[in-house]
Amino acid sequence: TFVMRVEASDLDDPLTPHGALRYDIHSLFHIDRRTGIITTRTVVGLDRERVARFSLVVMASDMEGDARISLSTTATAIITITDINDHAPEFTSRTWTGTVRENAVGVPVTMALLSVIDADEVGTAAWRVRYSLRGGGAGGAAWGAGDPQDLFAVETDPATNDGRIVVVKPLDFEMASSYKLIVVVDNEEPSVKSAWTPPQSTATVHGDVEDENEAPLFEPRLQQVRLSEGVALGSVVTTLVARDPDSAQKQSLRYGKLRVPGDWLEVDAVSGVVSTAAEIDRESPLVRDSVYTATFLATDNGSPASASGTSTLRLLLSDVNDNAPTAAVWPPGAAACPHGGVTVMAADEDQDPNGRPFRFQLAPGVGGDKWKVRQVDANSSQLLARSPLPEGLHWVELVVWDSGTPPLGAVRRLQVPVCAACDHRGLCRRGDGAGASAVAVATIVVLVILLGLLGSLLLAVAFKRRRHGDKAGRWSLAELHGDLT
Incomplete structure (x- = not known):
């Protein structure tokens, strides 16, 4: 492999032996004696992880390098070895254990971080790693190829190469109480295969699932029952059925009402039997489009806290003749x-x-x-x-x-x-009946207004007389008539 070329100069005539230069080097590298081109002599020893830089002292001699009579000089050639991905990452441990909560999503498996060592140059693609799940099982059973349910993923810290296993889908304790995952690590940059390249490094992660108290489940969650309105009080409508998914915990369930408009229904806390507690009226404002909707609860006695599930009951009410027109x-x-x-x-x-x-x-x-x-x-x-x-x-x-x-x-x-009379079309005439009454009312209103105006004029005349010095404050009808005129 060509590395570099060094050059020396001699003031003597290059066409004579006094200026005919020859180069020499003693190391892992070879130098062409005539041109000064440095090349690698062998790959053995060119290991960046052992020696990252070489400083070569190069000697140039005239007289074609005749050591007895030549004059010589030296220079330093600095050669830096660039990295290749010739070291595969290796786990620092072959086994990890941890725990994870049931139904938790986006949380890491509680355990020490996955860690690896890689001798390649830090920060390069030959050093940065990628984790993948190549095998494992639920409850110890072998899967053979990765994580078929895609329950887990591995997140990588690019600054440290540490890995962290996280849950991406909720785990069900009742389906599997533990998991075994096989994790494989490799580099971002493809490795340079050689006789001494080790195989891919793998590690096994054992994870236990922590059981949590889950809410009871109704089967089915939505019931629709056809019922005639006006059925007798205490009539059985249906029976609610709920189960507790926590099979590992011995718990009991009790039924109750969450939203029952008008308290038309009752539910037995133990058996789940739903019966009528009031008159069922299809024409009630509590019913929409002949459908009455109620919601019920099933609550367990789990620890540390109880959990509840809900069920919806729809009564499809048929009509009976219970309203007179x-x-x-x-x-x-x-x-x-x-x-x-x-x-x-x-x-x-x-x-x-x-x-x-x-x-x-x-x-x-x-x-x-x-x-x-x-x-x-x-x-x-x-x-x-x-x-x-x-x-x-x-x-x-x-x-x-x-x-x-x-x-x-x-x-x-x-x-x-x-009305009093009708026109040729058989419609009440305007002005008759209610219309005549309206005219009479209007006449009375006009008379009241005129009387009010007359009173106002009389008061105005009285104040006028008082201002003109009529101390007695009296006037004759003729005088009043003149003032009004």
Whole structure:
């Protein structure tokens, strides 16, 4: 390998023996006697880890190097040996042990740091190391190829080459209470293979998993039960089932309520049986889209602290005919003509088929002799006057039935305003009835305003007289008339 070239000069004529120079060197290096080019003589001994720098004394002689008659001089050639990756990293120990908490993620295995030694130059790619998991097992069982579940990883400190094993996925004590990992180390830079290069260094890490108290698990976590509204109190709805994942710990579970709107349900603390504790009403504000939702707990008696899991119960409520229909004049505030009528609209909180079509009939009693009923469609009917009715408010009672099995009905008392007269379209004329009353009210308001203005004028005249010296403070009607004028 070419290393460098040294040059010497001689003031004598180079074409004569007096200026014909020859070089010589005695070391691991060779120098061309004529050109001064230095090359390596052998690789044996060129080990940077043993000798990182050579200082060579080079002699140049004239007279073609004839030691008897030549003149000579010397110079120093400094040769620095650059590093190659000819030393593999080696673990300082073949075995490490540690512990890790169950379900912990991103935490290191508690043990001494993995450490290696590498004779190559510190800070170079030939010295910096990489750790990898090449084998191991759970509970001592061999995996054969790395960490198949990718539960662990090795982090490297680039300043020290120390390694730290961390957990990247939660460990389950009940699945495996211990792990054995095989860790392999190599350099960032590929090693230079030679006859004396050692094989890759490996180490074994034994890790124990610390058991933790885990929350109970419901099976299933979400239950949906179909139930008719209005079932009897104490009816069994379902049975909650939870299990404790901590099989190594002997624990008992108790069930309880977390969120049960209206306290409609109860749960047995030991058996998990859920039963009704109040009336189940599909039309209640606690129910959305016929679904009632409650949440329950299962709590263990673990140590050092108990743990709880949750389960959601959805009741898919089916409708029963438990609401009688309502009725009202439509549109609100509509008035009837003396010879006409009004529309009555019915509604029901129950779903079909427990709602429409509705049936309307006059109830015996209030207003029944003045009106008759004509069905319009499934939701409405018309109240028609049997004979001309006087202007004012009239009461009438209707019985409205739904289509449930059996049908449910209720008496609804309606107030129907009747106007004085109607136009050709059958609508109350403006100015009649309520309109005439509005005109009368407006007239009264105008009169009150005029009286107030008259009083203000009288007070103004009185103050004027007082300012003009009328000590008696009296005036005649003629004078008052003149002032007002």
